Amino acid sequence: MPMLVILAGGISIIAFGWHGASLIWTQAMVADFARYGLSPYRSVIGTLHLAGSAGLLLGFWFRPLLPLAAGSLALMMLVAIGYRLHDRDPLLAILPAIVLCVLNVVLVAQTR
Secondary structure, eight states, X not given: OOHHHHHHXXXXXXXXXXXXXXXXXXXXXXXXXXXXXXXXXXXXXXXXXXXXXXXXXXXTTSTTHHHHHHHHHHHHHHHHHHHHHHTTOOHHHHHHHHHHXXXXXXXXXXXX
């Protein structure tokens, strides 16, 4: 497996796992999700982040799952970027979503 896939996958697994868990089990993102009008979906989005992270991890053993999970996470980040652009967030606030989107697009391109 190419080092780029391992690195991009590892970063994405950790980032989405951490963020998904924090969305579900902490109150840290309550204000952010309220600002976007997504408060009722915070736990659902956190669960999707955890599922995507788990899908990436399992994809290292069952290869067909890797591009599927990465593509789903890239799509979620595209939506997040759209929400942040719509609210005119500063580039620094949008940058993590951009980086994670690019990492997952790279995973799809390298594993399909």
